[in-house]
Amino acid sequence: MMTRRALITGITGQDGSYLAEFLLGKGYEVHGMVRRSSEEKFERIAHIREKVVLHQGDLLDQFSLAALLSQIKPQEVYNLAAQSFVPTSWNQPVLTGEFTALGVTKMLEAIRHTAPETRFYQASSSEMFGRVRETPQSEMTPFYPRSPYGVAKAYGHFITVNYRESFNLFAASGILFNHESPRRGLEFVTRKVTHGVARIRLGLDTTLRLGNLDAQRDWGFAGDYVEAMWLMLQQDKPDDYVVATGETHTVQELVEIAFARADLDWKKHVKIDPAFIRPAEVDLLIGDYAKAKKQLGWEPKVRFKELVEMMVDADIERLKRD
Structure with a gap:
């Protein structure tokens, strides 16, 4: 073969x-x-x-x-x-x-x-x-x-x-x-959050600056x-x-799960910075993957909470090693 x-x-x-x-x-x-x-x-x-x-x-x-x-x-x-x-x-x-x-x-x-x-x-x-x-x-x-x-x-x-x-x-x-994944670049909001949480958890930082917490993805x-x-x-x-997953979550939900994983109160550490808000925001993206499910037999396996926690854990371990 x-x-x-x-x-x-x-x-x-x-x-x-x-x-x-x-x-x-x-x-x-x-x-x-x-x-x-x-x-x-x-x-x-x-x-x-x-x-x-x-x-x-x-x-x-x-x-x-x-x-x-x-x-x-x-x-x-x-x-x-x-x-x-x-x-x-x-x-x-x-x-x-x-x-x-x-x-x-x-x-x-x-x-x-x-x-x-x-x-x-x-x-x-x-x-x-x-x-x-x-x-x-x-x-x-x-x-x-x-x-x-x-x-x-x-x-x-x-x-x-x-x-x-x-x-x-x-x-x-x-x-x-x-x-997303633990391999996501630091410039993307998911990894920015999980890496920021890991730094705060390990005492390397105190503040995480973010843009629009209401944006949904x-x-x-x-x-x-x-x-x-x-x-x-x-x-x-x-x-x-x-x-897609067919589910939508806000940046704030991402933040809440990530900080909770590290036993931290997000409200004490997150600051809103207008510099991180897009010139033209995309408000609500949610995908219908019915065709992929029917024709390819594909479905997502990892759920959102599991994904965020996986990323937080990986960032904490990575920073401990470094």
Whole structure:
């Protein structure tokens, strides 16, 4: 039986690391694309570094993508690389557009000309819904993005649909709602909260500054969501799927659970800072994953409270080690 090969862009990120683990568990030969930089960060894949093959490449360089595809000959490509932090997209909108939108086109072009049989997964985002047109949001809900990141993701999503329909590529998109883990970057609110709680618990800090506590999100566990990515590429036909929990929680709920896990009173430590409030807030994101459940047989396993507590525990242990 032939060993399947997969190429993951963004393998050093949260999702990339969980997906690489998942595919290794399925017996895949896993390749990852990383950008050449003076400061290479492989912490999230350090434990599997010897089991994956890393290649230098750049989403903005279509020729390097084509060369990689020719060399690796992957059956599956997972495009997870992007400028993925919403506030940064306001400060660097052009860079965000180049990586998060045009980078998708360049990868699709490379596949079309070099490896048209390859199955392609595009990481779309619930941020495309933005100022939501209906609640909950499904695959049929119109997009109304409220940030340069959301706009770029909408471009990446629709260009994937267009290449699927115009060139008959197996190109699927996962419209993933917020998904978190102990490997989430410190700039994201979930990890900012759990890391802040851990610092306060260990006496390293006294205050946690946050923005809008009323903002609501549909938060799941990244380890669950990468299984949905894989399932999309195992279907007979490519399609787009919402991946979510179907539950919504406020930032304040996140804060309450995190501080309670560390036996702390959040009201004594949390300060509201207007600097952390978005120029255009996304008010309520909640996903309807009925299609993924029916067609992929996928459901989230880790619940919200369990996820937050897992992250707090991991941050406390990490800070104790450090």
